[in-house]
Amino acid sequence: MKTILALSILFSAIALPTLGELTVDDIEKIDEKIRASEDRTQKHVTQQIESLKTPVAWLIGILVALIALIGVPLVALTIMIGWRSIKDNSQEKINQELREEIEALKQQQIVRP
Numbered sequence: 001m002k003t004i005l006a007l008s009i010l011f012s013a014i015a016l017p018t019l020g021e022l023t024v025d026d027i028e029k030i031d032e033k034i035r036a037s038e039d040r041t042q043k044h045v046t047q048q049i050e051s052l053k054t055p056v057a058w059l060i061g062i063l064v065a066l067i068a069l070i071g072v073p074l075v076a077l078t079i080m081i082g083w084r085s086i087k088d089n090s091q092e093k094i095n096q097e098l099r100e101e102i103e104a105l106k107q108q109q110i111v112r113p
Contacts (some may be wrong), residue, residue: 022030
C-alpha cells in the first residue's frame with residue numbers, strides 16, 4: 001500500500017507541470033514559429049513554380065511547332081485534293097459533252113453518207 005501511495009504521489013508530481021496552461025507569450029511564440037514556417041513554405045513553393053515555368057513554356061512551344069509542322073502540310077494537301085477534285089469534275093463534264101457531240105456527229109454521218 002505504501003508503494004502504491006508513493007508511486008501515486010511521484011506520478012502526480014511528474015504530471016503536475018503538464019496540467020499548466022499556456023500563457024499569452026507561449027501562444028505568441030508558437031504563432032511566430034508557424035508564420036515563419038508558412039513564409040518558408042510559401043517561398044519554396046514559389047521558387048519551385050518559377051523553376052517549372054521555363055520548361056513548361058518550352059514544352060508548349062515544341063508542341064505548337066509540332067502541330068504546325070504536321071497541320072500545315074495536311075491543310076495544304078486537303079486543299080490541293082479538293083481543287084483537283086473540282087478540276088476533275090469539270091474535266092469529266094467537258095469529256096461527257098464531247099462524247100455526246102461525237103455521238104451526234106456519228107449519227108449524222110450514218111444518216112447522210
